Amino acid sequence: MKNVVQLSGGKDSTAMLLMMLERGISVDDIVFCDTGKEFPQMYDHLEKVEKYIGKTITVLNPEKSFDYYFLEHIRTSGDYKGVAGYGWPGHKRRWCTKILKTEPFRKYIGKEKHNLFIGIAADEAHRVKKYKYPLVDWNVTEAEALSYCYKHGFNWNGLYEDFRRVSCYLCPLQRKNDWRILRKKYPDLWNDAMRLDLQSCFKLRDKYSLHDLERRAFAVEDLFIDMFDVA
Ligand code: SF4
Numbered sequence: 320m321k322n323v324v325q326l327s328g329g330k331d332s333t334a335m336l337l338m339m340l341e342r343g344i345s346v347d348d349i350v351f352c353d354t355g356k357e358f359p360q361m362y363d364h365l366e367k368v369e370k371y372i373g374k375t376i377t378v379l380n381p382e383k384s385f386d387y388y389f390l391e392h393i394r395t396s397g398d399y400k401g402v403a404g405y406g407w408p409g410h411k412r413r414w415c416t417k418i419l420k421t422e423p424f425r426k427y428i429g430k431e432k433h434n435l436f437i438g439i440a441a442d443e444a445h446r447v448k449k450y451k452y453p454l455v456d457w458n459v460t461e462a463e464a465l466s467y468c469y470k471h472g473f474n475w476n477g478l479y480e481d482f483r484r485v486s487c488y489l490c491p492l493q494r495k496n497d498w499r500i501l502r503k504k505y506p507d508l509w510n511d512a513m514r515l516d517l518q519s520c521f522k523l524r525d526k527y528s529l530h531d532l533e534r535r536a537f538a539v540e541d542l543f544i545d546m547f548d549v550a
Pocket of ligand 1: 354408413416419486487489490491492
């Protein structure tokens with residue numbers, strides 16, 4: 320049965336892949352599901368990993384783009400039948416994971432028998448389900464996974480200095496502080512999220528729009544910083 324690594328490109332799955340190879344565990348396929356909303360640094364990282372391990376990463380793309388599902392896809396069932404676009408995903412509406420990751424992977428792997436390796440660290444062991452989780456088996460924590468990656472020369476061009484978790488830059492499940500950093504340090508990506516926000520039929524965490532957040536929290540902070548010149 321072939322061994323397939325699901326690589327999100329973050330610290331945990333990267334450390335898992337490198338550790339597996341280091342321990343001589345065969346890796347037959349490495350799969351990365353591209354949501355189209357990854358940080359640009361993530362693509363550089365994937366290239367770097369490929370060079371380091373001398374293997375090609377299989378990149379899977381969904382049938383249509385994140386923007387299409389967010390804005391245009393006409394729903395065919397449920398309370399929002401006939402409405403265009405799924406809008407911001409939420410805890411109970413994670414259409415993005417299903418459509419942009421799970422379905423492309425299922426389609427790709429088909430009926431082929433495989434062992435699926437997922438990079439979940441030991442401190443997140445409650446998330447393990449039915450696949451293989453070497454970091455949990457080896458008791459490797461998130462901090463250890465990151466430090467292992469750094470030691471092997473992978474630094475995502477500083478992304479982990481800005482964010483605790485690195486996933487889609489517009490993930491609506493991120494913390495307010497992550498949005499704050501995105502706005503300050505990655506204005507192009509923030510603007511992309513704001514563009515979508517204007518057209519979302521849902522709010523972030525069902526509470527506020529990104530525009531609300533900017534108006535109520537960040538703009539006020541900026542004003543204070545300007546007035547008192549504090550960083
Ligand atoms: S990181 Fe967030 S936006 Fe991206 S697929 Fe996962 S839940 Fe969706």
